Amino acid sequence: MKNLSANSLQIIAAVLLILLFGYTAVSKILEYDKFVFQLKLVQMPAVALLAPLLGIxxxxxxxxxxxxxxxxxLRIKGLYASFLLLLVFEIYITTMLLTGEKLPCTCGGIISQMGWKTHLVFNAVFMITSILPTIYKPKSRIFSGSHE
Structure with a gap:
């Protein structure tokens, strides 16, 4: 079996993240009013105040x-940006868990059906997915005189 190249890992991660962010972005756009309404319910004054802007x-x-x-x-920068956005979402979810908020998830689509703890794990998996290709360096092969 051939080793997974760094480029292949980047492409696999990118496809998974494209599916995730593409789906959630479209869901939020299609359900803009619902998304903004849910943001206004959050017990964080800045989020509630900026809900219409955040909705866009x-x-x-x-x-x-x-x-x-x-x-x-731009793929590597996109992977870093994915990690940072997911980190912001993780902080938001952790805040929701720590404050005991029982608000629905604002992610959009089927993903919003997850509970907060499940969502924390889900985002952590995608954080790993986004950062792993940026740190993975395949071992270079050193060939001796014979090519077997």
Missing amino acids: LIPAIELVIVWMLCKDN
Whole structure:
């Protein structure tokens, strides 16, 4: 079996993240009013105050990341951006868990059916998916004089 190259790992991660962010961005756009309403319910004054702006900004950022992941020359930056956005979401979810908020997830689509703890794990898996290709360095092969 051939070793998984760094480029192959980047492409696999990019495809998974494109599916995730593409799906959630479109869901948030299609359900904009619901998304903004749910953001206004959050017990974080800044989030509630900025809900209409966040309702546009969050899916826009997700779509920019999708675009970056599609471009060979921007893919690594897109993976880092994915990690950072997922980190922000993890902080938000952790805050929701620590405050005991029983609000629905604002992610959109079927993903919003997950509980907060499940969502924490789900995002952690995608954080690993986004950062692993940026740190994975395949071992270089050193050939001796004979080519067997």
